[in-house]
Amino acid sequence: MNSTRLRLFCCVIVSAFLYLVGSPEPTQAEEKRFNVLFIAVDDMNNDLGCYGNSQVHSPNIDRLAKTGTCFDRAYCQFPLCSPSRTSIMTGLRPDTTTVYDLKKHFRKVLPNVVTLPQAFEKQGYFTARVGKIYHYGNPGQIGTNGLDDDASWQTRVNPSGRDKREESLIINHTPKRGLGSSLSFLAAEGTDEEQTDGMVATEAIRLMEENKDKPFFIAAGFYRPHCPYVAPKKYFDMYPMQKVPRWKNDFPEVKTAPELAFASNKPWPWLGANSQQLQEAQQAYWATISFVDAQVGRLLDALDRLELRDNTVIVFWSDHGYHFGDHGLVMKQSLFERSARVPLIVVAPGQKEKGTHSGRTVELVDLYPTLTDLCGVTSPERLHGESLVPLLDNPMADWNKPAITQTKRNQNRMGYSLRNERYRLVTWGEGENQLYDYENDPDEKNNLANSPEHAQLMEQLMAELKPHMK
Template structure:
């Protein structure tokens, strides 16, 4: 080879390397839009409900990865959010309460370990914005339902560049959270309110509509920023009260809405495994009170389910507005979308109206992750996953290293390949003095209590509605599953944690 040819090829090679380097430098990290929807069961079209109207959430699912069997770690708002934000299983009783994030983060100096995955992203170059309910408190401030937020401390003091909320005519976050269309709220009315409302208002006539507006406005600002962003949008509905503009009620013929397929107490259990629908019964002007000793009338149960469906459709419409803006701004092609329900909700299942049990209905919620450029897929019920898995998943997708322990396991192999040979089909949840374990075929519960039985086992292949505890019929299987359940025993119910 002549010297001139060698020099020529060298220049070509250097130019190639420079070109590749430029492409790498120009590739901006993914933005992340995390949509948390309060009390959302997997009642969406893409989860098999052919009556509910959720076209926008369905569209995200049809383009992303749908996790059919996703389970939260605790079936109450604040504690569930604590687990997903920290990537950790609950390890003491404080982690089971709505105050979990406050106790863990609000008065703690910034340490080497980040307080949340939002904090970790912020430390690694992300501009972080929260809108609505991401942690437990609405404005990200710690104050009581009937207190003023003025002077309140931050719930997650190191996570947010901006924590935003438009309280509108309700005045503050908690008033808005329990708000009605006329600007009143549950606590101001001393609970003399109904658990539902069909408001003759526009989308902006309820607080979630204002949150969606705020998200759209902020996306327009973020589109011009050099650094990637994380936006958390927390929608209230369908949390009680089941309120939404009347046009979403009008989407449904009430007679088409089915009643609960499992309205009776499961066989072979103690009633302490369930709960008396206390949160629901706080709405004193409801036509009927719920209780384990009776079912609500079919008429009222169907009305409540109608209200719930309308509230879900309202949230879906707001998600659609935000997604449309993401497209208009040219952000969709580089933004990861996460849709997460913070837990399920018994709509009369097992005679319960509410969450706060460790049955399937209270623990299973939607999880949809859409990653630009990756194929749509569905992760079947053979592979249960957990909320704690989101932290390592986002870090892997964002190429942000973690040098600390997390209890979750990245979902990226499932998202990319539809399988993960290194993942065990187990998901653990905690509440009611019990540990609940979901496998591909069974749900086992172990209770630390005086009431018996303390072991419950449900066969999801033959009894997906969990209507009969078969633990006494399958002693060998119980022994096998108890060995697996030990993997989820964090010491939560030991004496020193009581």
């Protein structure tokens, strides 16, 4: 038999065999080749319609929540940009990464760690970032790679818009502070698309269009509502000043909580701003939330237009929360609820329950195992979080894991917080503790740490927290 006939004979035999036994079943990974759209916002607290704030206009984030699961008790691991984002992207807590500031890169400590997008790339995904996912200075390093991780991405895009070019126009109510940590704002002229965040949406949409026929992990990192609070003027017009709340300098809780609890603001209160200046900054902060919301809407519309919605996992998250007047504080780096709590929405194709709220206590460190679980991607061993998939199918499923948040004071004072569904314990060491009962005291006015009636609870929660303390 010549070679041509031999090849033909073999083809016939193989075809007959496949016909008889059927095609092989697809593997789990092949069945779950979902895309991931990973949407990050910077310094956004829970002032959103889907979290019960009726003053803030957030229709697009709200409609996202109606298609998935909105986590009502989600918490960051460290209320500062770089430590928090490092934990999310490595799946490891801050005491393992040892990133506690805005300068240290996790690769100096963990050179071989497999980040979340790297795990997807190893499975054949296209991975790309637009804007801020890992830390870089906002607004100082807009347009650069900042403290990014080159190994995490096949493509990186660093937009820089009109907000960056017009920084000289910004009003700063805390002039001794740089723009990246100030109560400063600008009601800008021009269109959404001219702003850096508008460009983030435009570029992320372009990447989805170019890669719609292959599995992708595309991260869109928005810069707002981080200060300076810059957005087109039309978003400021949504919040007439007479409807923006104005705080009084009256905080009796400082008498019972340790001084370290308020030390994120120096001077206290409100970094030296007065109540009118704080009110103006609050208006601007809400305007930037609505501006970012509109850009999220553009991403969701693009998914629908490209017919990708049914095959894409969408995650919306903020790196930490944000104070705006409560406890005499603004911004982050405290262990109170407004600083540690974050908005978190997960939408997964085929999830049994949609448009639900879960009251279970979850953490941003849970995102790594959740996404690899949903997409059938192999994840590294010893991740510190747990997959949230059971809560997507049943938001009230059994779940006993608390949330651990920490922050640093000075050079060597680390504060740790344990939050469960009712209580928060905070310890700064040396007997400086806080205990809050959110069922009876949602505003954290009454520190129960020294209450004899709560001594047993304090002991129980402290024993639960100690294994998480370095």
